[in-house]
Amino acid sequence: MAFNFNWSPLMADTSAARIMLTTALNKSPKPPIIVDDIIVTELNLGSTPPELEILEVGDLAEDRFRGIFKMSYTGDAFLTLKTRVQANPLNTYLSTKPSFASPQPLAAASGLTIPLQITLSDIRLSGFVILVFSRQKGLTLVFRNDPLESLKVSSTFDSIPFVRDYLQKEIEGQLRVLFMEDLPAILHRLSLRLWSPEYAEMDDERMEQEAKDTTVPIDPLASPPQDAVDAFGNPLDEDQLSAFALDPSSETHASFSQKNLIRLAALTESHHTLSLFTPAMRETVFRAWAGACERSEHSGIATPSLTQSSLSRIQSSFGSNKSTTPSLASSSTGNETASSRPTLQSFNSTQTGIGMGSRTRTTRKKKTRVVNLRKDKTTSEDASSIGTDNSAPPSITISEIASIPEDHEEDLATPPKSPVKTLRYESQHGSLDVGEPAQLLEQPADPTPTAPVLSELSTPKTSRDRSKAKAASPFPSLTPEHPQLGRSTTSKPPQSHIHQVSGSTRMLRSLSLDKIPFQTSVSGSSTSRHPLSPTAYAESSSSGSGGILEQAWMMKMANEIARRVQDEKDKEARGEQRVAAKLDSGMWEAGDVEAPPAYEA
Amino acid sequence: MLGFMDYVQNAFAEATGWNRDNSYGTLNATAQALLDFDTPRGLRLNLSSLAAPTFATSYSIGSVGVVDGSVSYLYSSVPLQTSAKSCDIDLHRVIRGYRHLRELRRPDDDAWWELWHGGKRIDRKKTLLYGRILVPHSTLEALYLRRLSPTRQLRISCVSDSNLNNGGTILGLLQNDHGKYSTEYMYSTDSALMGVRGLYNFGFDPRVEPAIPTGQETTEPIYGRFSAGAELYYGLLNKSGGISTGLRFTTLPHHTGFPYTMTLTLNPLMGNLSSTYAVKAGQNLALCSRFDFNFYSYESDLQVGCELWRRRRNPEVEWAVKKLRPDWDALTPKPDEDVAGVLKARVDQNWKIGLLWEGRVKELLFTLGASLDLKRREQIFRAVGVELQYSS
Numbered sequence: 001m002a003f004n005f006n007w008s009p010l011m012a013d014t015s016a017a018r019i020m021l022t023t024a025l026n027k028s029p030k031p032p033i034i035v036d037d038i039i040v041t042e043l044n045l046g047s048t049p050p051e052l053e054i055l056e057v058g059d060l061a062e063d064r065f066r067g068i069f070k071m072s073y074t075g076d077a078f079l080t081l082k083t084r085v086q087a088n089p090l091n092t093y094l095s096t097k098p099s100f101a102s103p104q105p106l107a108a109a110s111g112l113t114i115p116l117q118i119t120l121s122d123i124r125l126s127g128f129v130i131l132v133f134s135r136q137k138g139l140t141l142v143f144r145n146d147p148l149e150s151l152k153v154s155s156t157f158d159s160i161p162f163v164r165d166y167l168q169k170e171i172e173g174q175l176r177v178l179f180m181e182d183l184p185a186i187l188h189r190l191s192l193r194l195w196s197p198e199y200a201e202m203d204d205e206r207m208e209q210e211a212k213d214t215t216v217p218i219d220p221l222a223s224p225p226q227d228a229v230d231a232f233g234n235p236l237d238e239d240q241l242s243a244f245a246l247d248p249s250s251e252t253h254a255s256f257s258q259k260n261l262i263r264l265a266a267l268t269e270s271h272h273t274l275s276l277f278t279p280a281m282r283e284t285v286f287r288a289w290a291g292a293c294e295r296s297e298h299s300g301i302a303t304p305s306l307t308q309s310s311l312s313r314i315q316s317s318f319g320s321n322k323s324t325t326p327s328l329a330s331s332s333t334g335n336e337t338a339s340s341r342p343t344l345q346s347f348n349s350t351q352t353g354i355g356m357g358s359r360t361r362t363t364r365k366k367k368t369r370v371v372n373l374r375k376d377k378t379t380s381e382d383a384s385s386i387g388t389d390n391s392a393p394p395s396i397t398i399s400e401i402a403s404i405p406e407d408h409e410e411d412l413a414t415p416p417k418s419p420v421k422t423l424r425y426e427s428q429h430g431s432l433d434v435g436e437p438a439q440l441l442e443q444p445a446d447p448t449p450t451a452p453v454l455s456e457l458s459t460p461k462t463s464r465d466r467s468k469a470k471a472a473s474p475f476p477s478l479t480p481e482h483p484q485l486g487r488s489t490t491s492k493p494p495q496s497h498i499h500q501v502s503g504s505t506r507m508l509r510s511l512s513l514d515k516i517p518f519q520t521s522v523s524g525s526s527t528s529r530h531p532l533s534p535t536a537y538a539e540s541s542s543s544g545s546g547g548i549l550e551q552a553w554m555m556k557m558a559n560e561i562a563r564r565v566q567d568e569k570d571k572e573a574r575g576e577q578r579v580a581a582k583l584d585s586g587m588w589e590a591g592d593v594e595a596p597p598a599y600e601a
Numbered sequence: 602m603l604g605f606m607d608y609v610q611n612a613f614a615e616a617t618g619w620n621r622d623n624s625y626g627t628l629n630a631t632a633q634a635l636l637d638f639d640t641p642r643g644l645r646l647n648l649s650s651l652a653a654p655t656f657a658t659s660y661s662i663g664s665v666g667v668v669d670g671s672v673s674y675l676y677s678s679v680p681l682q683t684s685a686k687s688c689d690i691d692l693h694r695v696i697r698g699y700r701h702l703r704e705l706r707r708p709d710d711d712a713w714w715e716l717w718h719g720g721k722r723i724d725r726k727k728t729l730l731y732g733r734i735l736v737p738h739s740t741l742e743a744l745y746l747r748r749l750s751p752t753r754q755l756r757i758s759c760v761s762d763s764n765l766n767n768g769g770t771i772l773g774l775l776q777n778d779h780g781k782y783s784t785e786y787m788y789s790t791d792s793a794l795m796g797v798r799g800l801y802n803f804g805f806d807p808r809v810e811p812a813i814p815t816g817q818e819t820t821e822p823i824y825g826r827f828s829a830g831a832e833l834y835y836g837l838l839n840k841s842g843g844i845s846t847g848l849r850f851t852t853l854p855h856h857t858g859f860p861y862t863m864t865l866t867l868n869p870l871m872g873n874l875s876s877t878y879a880v881k882a883g884q885n886l887a888l889c890s891r892f893d894f895n896f897y898s899y900e901s902d903l904q905v906g907c908e909l910w911r912r913r914r915n916p917e918v919e920w921a922v923k924k925l926r927p928d929w930d931a932l933t934p935k936p937d938e939d940v941a942g943v944l945k946a947r948v949d950q951n952w953k954i955g956l957l958w959e960g961r962v963k964e965l966l967f968t969l970g971a972s973l974d975l976k977r978r979e980q981i982f983r984a985v986g987v988e989l990q991y992s993s
Contacts, residue, residue, distance in 0.1 A: 088871050089841035090834060093792065100742045101760040101772040103787050103796050106628055107866035108832055108843030110873040112897055 014043045025081075032095040035113050036084035042119075048075035050125065062553050063135035071129045071147065078121035087112040115156065120171065122152035127179075139191030140184065147179050148172065602959050602968045603695040605649035605659045605685070605992050606673055606731065610746075611694070612683040617727045617748050618709060622702050623783050624776065625798040625830035628847045629864040632877035634697035635889035635906040636947050640955050640970030641986030649992035651685035659733075659992075673733035673742075678725060687992045688964040695966065696943050696959050698908040699879060699887035701860060702851050704823060705780045705807040709751035739763065753777050766791065780807040793837035800830035822855035844870055859883075872897035885910035906947035911960075913939045952976050953983075966990040 018040045025038040050073035059066035086092050090109045094102055127147030132140040153171045157163035263279045270278050603611070614621055621627060643665035651657045655677050662670040684690060716724035729746035741761040748754050754776045761769035770791040777784045785798040805823050828849045835842040847866040852858075861880040867873070872895050879889035886909055893902040942960030952975035959968045968988040973981050 088843065089836075089839065090843035093794075093836065093839065093841070097770065097791060098740070098742075098760045098762065098765070101758045101770045101789070101791075103772060103774075103789060103794065103834065104626060105796070105832055105834060105843060105845065106626055106798075106830075106847060107845035107868050107873065107875060108834055108870075110845070110866075110868045110871055110875065110893075112871040112873065112895055113900065114898065 014045060018043045032092045033086050034083055035086050035111070038081055038083040040079065041082045041117075042078065042080035044076075044078050046075035046077035048073075050075065052129075055128070060553060062556065065131065065133040067131050068144075069129040069131065071125065071127055073123065073125040075123070076121075077123055078119060080117065080119045082115070082117045084113045085116045087114045118153065118155045118167070118171075120151060120153060122150065124149040124151070125179075133191070135195055138188050138195065141187050142184055143179055146176055148175050151175060602966060602988070602990070603697060605647060605990060606657065606675055606733070608690070608695055609651065609657050609675055609677070609681060609685065610729065610731070612681045612685075613677050613679060613727075613729050613746070615683075616677075616679045616681055618706075618751070619748070619754060620703075620706065620778060620780075622700065623705065623778050623780070623800065623802070624785060625783070625800040625832055625847065626785070628800065628828070628830055628849050629862075629866065629877055630697075631700045631851075631862045631879045631887075632864065632889055632891055634700065635879060635887060635908055635945065636877075636891055636904050638697070638945055638947070638955065638957055640957060640972045640984055641968055641988040642970075642984045643986050645986070645988045647988070647990040647992075649685070649990065651681065651992070654680035654682065657681075657685070665986075667737075669735065669737060671733055671735045673731065675732075676730040678728045685992050686964075687961070687966050687990055690966070690992070692940055692943070692959075692961065698943070698945075699860070699881045699889075700862075701881075702826065702853060702862075704853055704855075705802060705805065705826075707807040708778065708780050711750055714751055741769075752779050792839045794834060795837065796832065796834040798830065798832040800828055803827045803829070823853055824856045825850060825852045842870075844868065871895070885912065902950060904947060904949040906945065909944040909946075911941045911944060913941045915939075964991060966992075 021040045021043065022038070025040065030038070050071055053070040053072075054067060055070055056068040057066070058068070088109060088111055090105065091111045094105075094109050125147045126149050128144035129147075130140075130142045130144060132142075151168075151172055153164075153168045155164065155167050157167065260281075263281055266277075266279045267281075269275065611621070622630065643663060645661060645663035647659060647661045649657065649659035657675040657677075659673045659675075660670070661673075662668065714724060715722055727748040729744070731742075731744040731746075733742045734740070735742070739762070741759075743759045743761075745757040746754065747756075756774040756776065757771065758774075759769060759771045767790070770789060772787060772789045774785060774787045780802075782799065782801045784800075785796075787796040787798075788794070789796075804827060826849075828851075829847070830849075831844070831846040833842070833844050845866055845868045847864060849862065849864045851862040852860045854860075859880050859882055861878070863876070863878050865874075865876045867875075873893065874896065875891060875893045877889065877891040879887065881887045887907065889906045889908075891902075891904045893900075893904075895901070940960060942958050945955075945957040945959070947955045954973040954975065955970070956973070957968065957970045959966075961967070966989070968990075969986075970988075971985045972983045974983050975981060
């Protein structure tokens, strides 16, 4: 599996983006200190693309994606803005005040406009990016840490050290806020506009309202409520949190439009009545069991917490890992996002580190936390990170097993590629019991190479190491991944891994999740030194949906990308506009409490 | 055109013998009146009344996209004898144009203001209270004006608005006018801005009693006045300030030629130099020009404006009027009865034009205004407005 990012068309022509950026910057009312139009004179994305290193692909389906990237950018992009500012502080001060109580100076407030040119260059970015995409919920992109390493701000006032330092500090601070808070919100909104047109309509309406509204838009993802509880007092999961934190009302509206509801009603009716008529729904994936879907999605969203725990484990010493107990994990109630803000150094203690992932879990699920499959993977990951050139899927545990047929697709008789069909398989088999994992795992159309492996894997007593070894042996291409993943080098995984192994079907996964408490109640007591956050568990199990789907999805994505290159370029440019608009206005607003800029389309 | 409440406040200043022109803040009042006039936007109606000599009310309603309005009340402890009916208000007092400065007057003696009755002092300090509420913005403006002594006046103006920082702002202004010089001290709660202004008039000192008349030289009138002033501001909270100095020479009524006014202001911090020249080229025409130059940014600006009083001519009696003796002015009891309107126009180097046509129709005072921008071909008219005033 390889991603092919084409950077050159992005950097080729930025004149359109520059013009759009200029208009966007001048659309909103400017602070009084800026007395002229803001003109973007130069915008160059540079010749060096950012490096993206795929650390983890958690979930991959036609309509959703979840992955963790390590991004670093040391390119030569730069942006030059030109405007004129009012240098007389008395002038700007008086221009915002009512004239009735103004001292009305005679000439002390006369203006002095100075042309100002700001160039942002030498942008160095490095950080972990968590990308969650779901067609319904849009794209969620979160930076795990502060990605901005350094930035060079040069302006007209470089000769004045005080002003230069001030500008440097201000712009850096604004960019940090931009990356951590504004960019995710903007991207999320953009993606919703892109994929659900009804949201776009609603968004347009809301934009107009927001333009009048003077409250600062707060990114709800940035700070979820601490220790949130639901109506019954049960602590909420963070995925639930994020589900309602990001504009829940609009989402429900977007996902359930009147038109779609009628169609869905017709669909269910046709099931009931055995009618042959089924309404056509474009770009829709049918799954028989909505509950299972939800379940897998539910677990899929938990990635941030998962990565948090896994990343935190990078810092944690191996020895101290053993002392971690579920009770410790449950005792930590740290706010996830807040703790993700500071750099990873704050996770030096294992307790918090592992606790992070499983915070706000209900007591009902607490037992699942003891299963730590991924502890060692991440520790070794720290040592040998996955190279980007390595196109082998750096997926986790079961997912490669499930994706084995895909890797050897040319050799093997490939199954029907239609993802829908595969999903149907899933759902059909998903209704089966857990007790027949071998049968379940016949879903890959040519089971001959995989079946023995998988069946072995699926025996309840098989430990993770062995399953990995077995999985690797028939397919040597997988072995390089093994040390990287390194998950089972030291820990003996508990029995409940069977569910991960057999978890290639959604239904089964959901079942296995349900069963975890029973099984891990044994393993939890015996293997308390292998704590695993339930999110990690859920994540790894849900990641098993790969297989042929991945390939098909990738193919489809490639087509889609080709189709939308122009479209997306525009969107990106618009996104940048907003980013810059936000940046700009925020930059000047630091000292001025004007109406905040609304995101404008 | 001056609003009704401003007109009443001017009347108060006149009644209390306060010279508004003897202040650094009004150093270039002529240029401001001829070049910086506001052009109305939309439609605005004012309904005012000086119900009692000490009490005035004014209501206004306007429409610039949204309908807004204001209600204002004014109380003056001094009975204002001036006529406030819009049908017989002197247009020269409501239309700000070229300002003729009067000769300086010797300030009253404190003792002159004292009133004694039965061994007790019964005089009250002259006070003006003014309040105005603007709807629907819920902005409240309030003014407290008090003549502390013949040479001193305290002026406190407040604005309460939820959109402002701290919900409002208060400006306190203490003005001293000694004729020869005047000083002002101010404090604004907004960012703790402190300011001081001063104006000094060279030459004639009105406070000095003229010596015993010894023939011709004492009666020689003063033709002009030269004044210099400066202002200084400093905001304690935002640690920023401003400074400017200014000079003015203006002719006084005794001047035989065209009256003219020249000012030069300089802001040394910002490098801004501004010079104005205004001339009243006849009874009905005043011209003004202003040149701004910034010697830091080399930016310059030129503005030209004029004020033209248009009078109705009655061709049937015109020949007779011409034959009248020049000093025969009993013909028109009201000097501006024949005024059809006053045209004010300004243009600057960027071809931004402001036009104002003011006058009286029946019992209404009207103001028609437009601002144009010839550089923008697609939208030449920037703003057009009509303002109507009726007062009784």
